Amino acid sequence: MNIVENFDLFAPRLINKKELLSSGHRACSGCAEVLAVRLMAKALGENTVIASATGCMEIVSSMFPTTAWEVPWIHVAFENTAAVASGVEAGLKALRKKGRIDDRYVKVVGMAGDGGTMDIGFQALSGAMERGHDMLFVCFDNEAYMNTGIQRSSGTPMGASTTTAPAGKVSIGQKTWKKNMPEILVAHAIPYVATACPSYPLDFIRKIEKAKSIKGPSYIHCFSVCPTGWRSPSNMAIATGRLAVETGVFPLFEVENGHYHLSPDMPKKLRPIKDYFKGQGRFRHLTADDIEMIQKKVTAEFNKLKEKAKFLKTGNE
Amino acid sequence: MGKRMGMEVAMAVAEAVGLCNIDMAAVYPITPQSHIAEHLSDLVANGEIDAEFVTVESEHSAMSAVIGASGTGARSYTATSSQGLMLMHELLPIASAMRLPICMAIANRAVSGPLNILNDHTDIMPQRDSGWISMFVENGQEAIDMSIIAFKIAEHKDVMLPVNINIDGFQLTHMVEPFEMPTQEEVNQFLPPFVPHATLHPAKPVTMGAFAMSDYFAEIMKAKDEALKNSKKVILDVWDDWAKIFGRTYKPVETYMADDAEILMLTMGSMGETAQVAIDELRAKGIKAGLVKLRLWRPFPLEEIKAVLKNTKKLIVTDRAISFGGPGGPVFSEIKSALYAEAQRPLIYNYIYGLGGRDVPVPDFVGMFEKVLADTAGKLADSYEFWGVRE
Known part of the structure; x- marks a missing residue:
């Protein structure tokens, strides 16, 4: 509360005041994803080069001949962001070594949506992480192909209705469990993997700053509420993100060199997932039995995560 | 005068590229391009080329990575064949639209199916309209010469377009031929350093690869067509420069x-x-x-x-x-x-x-x-x- 009341006093210490994703972009009202991207840019600072996948964040920020970007930014295609970022990193490294650019450290960042990370961009990301490029990759996960019109991806959660996995007389909508992308990145044995959500801005900024400080590959999976695609009120995007965390649907955690930590914002006791589902049109069709089935999975997955945090924490080898 | 020698053409191409002070190469193995990739990696491993060598997980990522690197102002190179070129296809018109002077050797090979590893031109022909400068060579000497010439053409301020050099797979790449390999001094005299017009660096932030709808798209296409047509003058000039130093003349x-x-x-x-x-x-x-x-x-x-x-x-x-x-x-x-x-x-x-x-x-x-x-x-x-x- 004090932080909000004394914002001008505290804010400069908490966050870079300079906007590196400027206003005037074309994102939907209530878009939590563009808020996350803006916070990410602030946390990264000016010495950053961003490679972006095709998607909402790309089209809203780079309509020729305008740009919202105050940092160097490149978009090439949909599925290859991590490979483009690999090339940027390699190019800067070579030029710095040969003295053709100044000697400052520049962080290379790849960003993509859930489709550009978990589906079509999966191979390029796995390759870049395996090769060990000095790169942060951020997945802005809004749980479907929102830019093309709310089609299902492997990031879409069980039971959500999308335009290619619609709820119907014989369908609950998405019939598969969400792909566990952070765990797949942990399996790449990279130094840093974290989950984050712009509903917890200071936690998100801290994680971006930590990833920035790591010389090597790192991955942040950012839960990004999409009021348009989720059919939820645009003034509730931040609250919806908080509910995802408080119900354990999207737990916040970090994995540093294989050691798991639940983030400080994680509640001791989870709320029932129905609290999260009820504000969203994409889940409106679910029956009590459907919700019970999903609740069991969420509880089981969270318990697994807690076990990892218990047995795989730093200093506990 | 260069050095008279004999070597497999694919390896000679790698040697020639090695004389060009490249900053970055990204390659993925495919027959019959592999000997270019392997010999380049040998040259990097032995410190003969001071470049970042990125062994990507696909040709799609090879082209993506050289696009990213070229965007930073690094002299960037790749090589491929057949299916690999087909996998790169999506990115070729993006590289030319972004006016990135990437150079690529294509060890021409038949496109599947059925699967075949030998030579024809079915891989390059579908890339015809991608906005690249595209040329063919007839023997090992030409393959070496064009591999060096490509950078000077691509990076010329009036061109700024990617170049592909088509070298018949096996029938050329795997032949051991006699040729004259230019010396480092001669290449230094011929090939100036790459001076990019915009780069991905925080010293001067730029946006590359913006989104353009019907109000600009057609103008951008026309500009690319004009750039490619206008490149012919530079190509002829650069071939003249080459002839003056090396005595070998090339014509379209x-x-x-x-x-x-x-x-x-x-x-x-x-x-x-x-x-x-x-x-x-x-x-x-x-x-x-x-x-x-x-x-x-x-x-x-x-x-x-x-x-x-x-x-x-x-x-x-x-x-x-x-x-x-x-x-x-x-x-x-x-x-x-x-x-x-x-x-x-x-x-x-x-x-x-x-x-x-x-x-x-x-x-x-x-x-x-x-x-x-x-x-x-x-x-x-x-x-x-x-x-x-x-x-």
Whole structure:
């Protein structure tokens, strides 16, 4: 509360005041994803080069001949962001070594949506992480192909209705469990993997700053509420993100060199997932039995995560 | 003077690229390009090339990575073949639209299916409209020369376009040939450092690869077409620069015994040398045959083609690719279209040959000439035939 009341006093210490994703972009009202991207840019600072996948964040920020970007930014295609970022990193490294650019450290960042990370961009990301490029990759996960019109991806959660996995007389909508992308990145044995959500801005900024400080590959999976695609009120995007965390649907955690930590914002006791589902049109069709089935999975997955945090924490080898 | 030596052409290409002070290379192995990739990695491993060598997980990522690196202002190189080129296809027009001077060797190989690893031109032909400068070489010396020349053309401030060099897979890449390898001093004299016009660096932030809808898209396409057409002047100038230092002259369209020829054949790539032997045999029999070799595929050398073909009565266009269900081979279609408006134009015949590495020895070339010469009524003109293919 004090932080909000004394914002001008505290804010400069908490966050870079300079906007590196400027206003005037074309994102939907209530878009939590563009808020996350803006916070990410602030946390990264000016010495950053961003490679972006095709998607909402790309089209809203780079309509020729305008740009919202105050940092160097490149978009090439949909599925290859991590490979483009690999090339940027390699190019800067070579030029710095040969003295053709100044000697400052520049962080290379790849960003993509859930489709550009978990589906079509999966191979390029796995390759870049395996090769060990000095790169942060951020997945802005809004749980479907929102830019093309709310089609299902492997990031879409069980039971959500999308335009290619619609709820119907014989369908609950998405019939598969969400792909566990952070765990797949942990399996790449990279130094840093974290989950984050712009509903917890200071936690998100801290994680971006930590990833920035790591010389090597790192991955942040950012839960990004999409009021348009989720059919939820645009003034509730931040609250919806908080509910995802408080119900354990999207737990916040970090994995540093294989050691798991639940983030400080994680509640001791989870709320029932129905609290999260009820504000969203994409889940409106679910029956009590459907919700019970999903609740069991969420509880089981969270318990697994807690076990990892218990047995795989730093200093506990 | 460079050093006289003998080496496998693919390795010689890597050596030539190594003389160009590249900053970054990204490659993915594919037959018959692999020896270029392997030898480049040897040169990097031995400290002979001071470059970042990124061993990507696919050709799509190879092209993506060189796009990213070229965006930073790094001199960037890759090489591929066949399926790898097809996988890169999506990115080729993006590289040219972003005006990135990437250089790429293509060890030409047949496109699947069925799977085949041997040489033809079915991989490059689908890339024709991607906005790259595209040229063909005939022997090891040309492969070496063009690999160096490519950077100077691509990076010229009036060009700023990617370049691909087509080197016939196996038939050229895997031959051990004698050639003259330029010295480092000569290459330094010929090739200036790359001065990019905009780079991905926080010293001056730029946005690359913006999104453009109908209000700008067409203008951007027209600008790219003009840039590619205008590149011909620079290509000619750079070939002149090369000739001054190295004494080897290159032209967009080259000819052999063509001046007084009544019948001409047009080839691209390594087949030219075999066809040349056939011309000698025909000339010995008193037949006025000649050869036209198309070196520059894009930008298409329209004026030069018209000039060399203006007096011939019959023209045989050879193609190592086919446009299925279309009017014939892709080179045939382009040549026909180039000559359509000419008041005096030859009868044009099209032979599709050498597909998937099928050998085309000298008697086959002689046979094509004899078949066309026997067609006095011109009945076979304006159509295509698969040469030497079983019914």
